[in-house]
Amino acid sequence: MSTSPGVAIVGVGQTGLPDAQGRTELTLQAQAAVAALADAGLTTADVDAIFTASNDMSWIPSVLVAEYLGIDAKYSDSTNIGGSSFEAHVGHAAAAINAGLCEVALITYGSTQRSRRSRTLGASGPVRMTAQFQDPFGLPLPVGAYALAARRHMHLYGTTPEQLAQVAVDARGWAQLNPLAKMREPLSVADVLASPMITDPLHLLDCCLVTDGAGAVVVTGATVSRQLRKPPVWVLGHGTAHTHATIGSMGHLTQPSSTDSGARAFAMAGVTPAEIDVAEIYDSFTITPILSLETLGFCGPGEGGPFVVDRGTGPAGGFPMNTTGGGLSFAHPGMFGIFLLIEAVAQLRGEADARQVAGASLALAHGTGGALSSSATVILGRD
Amino acid sequence: MDPGPVRPTPQPDADTAEFWAATLDGRLRIQRCSACQRYIHYPRIVCPWCMSDDLGFEDVSGRGVVYSYTLVHRAPAAFADEAPYLVALVDLDVGVRMLTRLVGVPTDVDVIDLPVQVTFRPMSDTAALPFFEPQP
Numbered sequence: 429m430s431t432s433p434g435v436a437i438v439g440v441g442q443t444g445l446p447d448a449q450g451r452t453e454l455t456l457q458a459q460a461a462v463a464a465l466a467d468a469g470l471t472t473a474d475v476d477a478i479f480t481a482s483n484d485m486s487w488i489p490s491v492l493v494a495e496y497l498g499i500d501a502k503y504s505d506s507t508n509i510g511g512s513s514f515e516a517h518v519g520h521a522a523a524a525i526n527a528g529l530c531e532v533a534l535i536t537y538g539s540t541q542r543s544r545r546s547r548t549l550g551a552s553g554p555v556r557m558t559a560q561f562q563d564p565f566g567l568p569l570p571v572g573a574y575a576l577a578a579r580r581h582m583h584l585y586g587t588t589p590e591q592l593a594q595v596a597v598d599a600r601g602w603a604q605l606n607p608l609a610k611m612r613e614p615l616s617v618a619d620v621l622a623s624p625m626i627t628d629p630l631h632l633l634d635c636c637l638v639t640d641g642a643g644a645v646v647v648t649g650a651t652v653s654r655q656l657r658k659p660p661v662w663v664l665g666h667g668t669a670h671t672h673a674t675i676g677s678m679g680h681l682t683q684p685s686s687t688d689s690g691a692r693a694f695a696m697a698g699v700t701p702a703e704i705d706v707a708e709i710y711d712s713f714t715i716t717p718i719l720s721l722e723t724l725g726f727c728g729p730g731e732g733g734p735f736v737v738d739r740g741t742g743p744a745g746g747f748p749m750n751t752t753g754g755g756l757s758f759a760h761p762g763m764f765g766i767f768l769l770i771e772a773v774a775q776l777r778g779e780a781d782a783r784q785v786a787g788a789s790l791a792l793a794h795g796t797g798g799a800l801s802s803s804a805t806v807i808l809g810r811d
Numbered sequence: 812m813d814p815g816p817v818r819p820t821p822q823p824d825a826d827t828a829e830f831w832a833a834t835l836d837g838r839l840r841i842q843r844c845s846a847c848q849r850y851i852h853y854p855r856i857v858c859p860w861c862m863s864d865d866l867g868f869e870d871v872s873g874r875g876v877v878y879s880y881t882l883v884h885r886a887p888a889a890f891a892d893e894a895p896y897l898v899a900l901v902d903l904d905v906g907v908r909m910l911t912r913l914v915g916v917p918t919d920v921d922v923i924d925l926p927v928q929v930t931f932r933p934m935s936d937t938a939a940l941p942f943f944e945p946q947p
Contacts, residue, residue, distance in 0.1 A: 550887025552816035560821035561853040562910050564940055566890035567898045568883060575881035576900060583879070583923040627898075628882035676853075676900060676910040681879055 434650025435522040436660030437808065439468025440770040445759045446610040446639035448540045453485050456642035457493055457538035464644035469657035470532060475646075477503035477530035479521060481513035481537060483762055484546065493536050503530040509670055510797020511710055513537075514645070514766040515804030519666035521647040531652060538642030539761035547638050547762075558674050568627055571635055571713065573675035573799035575627040578715035580681045582629065584730060587718070589629055591733030593620035595714040596633050596756050598742030603753025605743060605783040610637055611757040620714075634714040636755035636764070643766035645773075661773045664790075664809045665697030670802035678800060682730075683723060686794065686803040690724035693792075693805035701725040704807075705788040706775045707747070708768035710796040711754040717741075720794055724805065748785045751775060765795035769806065776810045816889040821938040826854045829868050834939040839929050840868040841905060852907035873929030874946060875903040877922050880913060901927055901943050915944040 441463025444456040451459075457480070465471055478501045482489035490506040493499075503524050509516055514535055521533035541547055549568035551559060567573070581587045597617055603609035615633070623632040653660035669685035669692075672678045694700060701724060709717040709724075718732030726747070727735040741749035752758040752771045759767065772791035774780045793806045823831040830853075833840035842854040846863035850871075857864050880899035883890075890896070897913040899922075914930065916922055927943040934940045 548888070549885070550889060551819045552887075552889045553819065554822040555819045556822050556824070558853060559819075560823075560827060563819035564821055564934065564938075565898055565910055565912050566883060566886055566893065566896065567881075567910065568885060568887050572881055572883065572898060576879040576898075579881055580879040580923065583921055624884070625882075626885040628884070630881075674910070676908055681900075 435525050435647060435663045436650065436653040437645055437663065437769065437773050438648050438653050438656045438658065438660055439464040439470065439646035440644070440773045441467055442641065442643040442767065442770055444538065445608050445641040446542065446637070448543050448640035453538040453540045453642065454492065454496055456540070456640070457536040457644065458496055460538065460642040460644035461497060461534055461536050464534070464646050467658065468646045470646060472497050472499050474532045475499050475534045477501060477521065477524060477533040479505045479517040479533060479535040481506065481508040481517070481763060483539065499534070503533070509668070509802035509804070511712065511763040511765045512795025512797040512802045512804035513763060514769060515666070515793055515795040515806045516668040518645070518647060518663055518769065518806045519668055519804065522663050522666060525647065525649045531649060533647040535645040535647065535766065536642070537763060537766045539763070540640045541762045542638050542640045562674050562676060570799055571630060572627050574713040574715050575630045576675060577681040577719065577800055578629050581715065581718070584682060585733070587733040589621055590617050591737055592629065592634055592714040592718070593617040594736050595711060595717055595741070596620050598736070598740065598745060599711060599750050599754040599756040601742035601744070602751050602783055603757035606753050606758060609753040609758040610639055611753070630713055630715070636712050636760040637757070639759045639761050641759050641761035643770050645766060645769050658777060659811060661776050662809050663806060664699065665693040665695070665807040666805065667692030667696070668802070668804040673798060673801055675799040681800070682719060684719055684796065684800045684803055686720050686723040686796065686805065689803040689805040690794065693807050694725070697807040699790060699807060704790055704792045706751060706772065706785045706791045707749045708751070708772045708791065708793045709749055710764055710768060710794060711750055711756050712764070712796060714756070716796050717749065719800070720796060724794060743783065751780060751783045751785065765804070768793040768795060772808050776808055818889045820935050823937055826856055830854050831938040834931055834941060837931050839871050839873045839941055841871045841903070841907060842866055843869050850905040850907045852909055871903060871905050875901045875927060875943070877913065877925045877927060878902045878908060880922055882918050899943065909941065912942040913944070914942050
């Protein structure tokens with residue numbers, strides 16, 4: 429039995445994918461929020477708690493988004509632990525709602541990193557604090573951190589570039605069923621391996637996209653949830669963990685903290701990995717979901733590569749994963765975690781159109797942030 | 812005209828000045844906790860293992876093994892003229908891990924577990940960078 433009973437996602441919305449078309453990340457978030465509230469049958473007047481993470485929009489992003497939307501908040505959370513922030517926000521919202529601190533939580537994210545060409549691979553000039561032991565060595569970030577993990581995984585377990593590439597190929601299979609996906613051309617393992625090497629062993633097509641986009645999720649308690657437009661999608665379990673910020677401080681590069689966040693989420697939900705019908709697992713790079721599949725318990729240590737190839741994670745496979753096309757082929761506005769939640773909800777509601785996993789009743793959304801730094805897992809179910 | 816990106820340069824501070832000053836003399840000095848005896852990298856004000864603030868620096872052998880590595884092709888802008896190059900994590904024999912560069916190492920074979928030793932590269936008037944090369 430879940431220890432966070434009666435908290436549900438009741439609305440989701442997204443916009444600006446893959447191109448903001450001149451809108452700012454603040455505008456995009458407001459539009460996604462309005463869409464999510466309309467989806468739930470709520471208005472901004474009902475919202476009393478706001479959750480936002482931002483890379484660069486504002487130093488007080490939850491406060492800014494609330495102001496823009498005319499929301500007076502009595503609970504506010506700008507936690508940023510990287511791409512997994514929004515799974516963590518769901519956990520924080522569930523705890524706050526269960527504690528009676530708020531009733532209707534709005535979680536938002538938006539980015540215009542593609543329009544503004546704001547992505548860089550590294551710093552320049554004098555570097556301070558922990559970065560002084562990292563940036564002077566020229567590791568492109570974040571991709572280099574994941575390449576170090578991939579290389580270690582290959583060394584320990586014999587994982588191959590072809591197995592890594594299969595993650596991207598399967599994601600593309602789903603993207604071909606998603607009209608919103610940025611990359612919809614057919615893709616083969618050979619195509620991935622022929623794409624330019626970024627930092628060995630990760631090729632260009634082992635890496636997520638750089639797009640704009642925004643998403644929003646509305647979370648409420650049981651009583652409110654049952655009065656709204658759509659059937660509630662219950663938050664059955666959640667867990668968050670982080671172990672390090674810089675890759676040099678990570679203990680075992682093949683064992684991220686998803687071991688911990690996943691174990692606690694599954695225990696809280698009272699379900700096992702084998703019961704999950706559809707998995708949305710952050711695919712910042714092809715190695716990322718392979719590590720997560722192992723640490724979340726879908727397969728054993730070192731078995732992630734063969735699991736992807738043998739089970740199949742694409743539309744024809746036995747393990748539906750990243751059914752939008754993921755960060756690799758759908759969209760990746762800097763922090764993808766909120767879109768994992770939005771798709772898990774679509775799947776559980778039966779609203780996923782051509783990419784619908786038949787009869788999906790239990791879904792997992794798992795975010796990874798930073799340099800394999802943070803993990804946050806949410807397990808969702810329907811009545 | 813845009814002069815282009817400047818190489819990122821360590822900016823020593825109260826925690827790190829002793830580490831970087833030693834690099835100018837070709838010495839690798841690693842922080843060590845007097846309470847729990849564990850070595851610490853990067854240097855800081857409190858021991859991450861036992862919370863003691865009784866910390867000092869010791870010269871170490873500079874020997875270790877490669878924990879993992881990546882051959883960087885698409886470098887950050889400030890390093891574009893150096894690519895491809897090897898960035899690695901090296902586990903020193905005193906039990907700390909350092910992000911670093913490998914030099915004099917083949918780029919087409921698996922070099923994880925390769926024994927390596929420190930070699931310094933001039934960087935600025937306040938720091939030399941500890942790179943690693945194969946042990947003889």
